[in-house]
Amino acid sequence: SDDDCCNSCEEVREAYRKKGWGLSNPDLVDQCKREGFLEKIKNEEGEGCNVYGFLEVKKVGGNFHFAPGKSFQQSNMHVHDLLPFQKDSFNISHKINKLTFGEYFPGVVNPLDGVQWVQHSPNGMYQYFIKVVPTVYTDINGRTIQSNQFSVTEHFKSDDTGRLQSVPGVFFFYDLSPIKVTFMEGHVSFLHFLTNVCAIVGGIFTVSGILDSFIYHGQRAIKKKMEIGKFS
Structure with missing residues (x-):
């Protein structure tokens, strides 16, 4: 019936994906040839x-990634249709303007913000391995923010053969830390502030006394030597 016919190149490709077949040459398919599929690519x-x-x-x-080709499930696996990219290299140069895991809170540092990487080899896979640390931030008013911090390491997996042996793209693999970090804001009491001031003032007087004693005794020693004629 007409409902089972593939009237466009996309429908043909989708039918092949559902069957788990590979469409090796779209130019041999009338729909793809008519629509100029390879020319569009x-x-x-x-x-x-x-x-x-x-x-x-x-x-x-888990992970999330940015890779070429339409994704689909095959044998319970997540795969990409890389047919349009078999003959050419795929440039995965990229810049990350902002990447966060959770809501912003004061003092948080996201190590991937503003990171830029430029690809020089023909093909490859760039991987970020992220360790996410659950974080609880409580401000001075008692408002609590449930968020996360993270650290990251990077790795580029190059494909020097010139052919796509693995999926080219930018991959983010993340894992959660079993440790939780808690930040709490709080007021410093006036008594605590006064104690700190007294400690600072006391320290200044102590150092001043030591310097004064050193200078005084030094002057006396020099004066005595001058009186007995031993100072030269």
């Missing part, structure tokens, strides 16, 4: 994109 060469948004994930380790 070549015309998009060198283009980039700006990605922003939010992800809600479970509190377990």
Whole structure:
């Protein structure tokens, strides 16, 4: 029936994906040849994109990534259709303007903000391994913010063969730390402030007394030597 026919190249590719087949040469498919599928891919060469948004994930380790090709499930695996990128290199140069895990709180430092990386080899996979630390911040008014901090290490997996042996892209692998960090704001009492001031003033007087004693005894020693004629 007409409902089972593939009237466009995209429908053909989707049918192949559902069957778990590989579409090796789209030019042999009338729909793809008619629509100029490969020509469209070549015309998009060198283009980039700006990605922003939010992800809600479970509190377990996982990953998210930016990679070419349409993704689909095959044999319970997440795979990408890399057919349009088999003959050319894929540039994964990127800049991370902002990446956070949770709500902002005063003093938080996100180590990937403003990070930029430029690819020099033909193909590869850039990986960020992130350790997320749950954090609770309580301000001076008692308002609590449940958020996270994270540390990161980086690794570039190069493919020197010139062919795509693995999925090219930028991958973020994250894992949660079993340790929670708590920050609390609080007032310093006037008595505590006064004690600190007294300690500082006392320290200044003590140091001044030591210097004064050193100078005084030094002058006396020099004066005695001058009186007995031993100072030269």
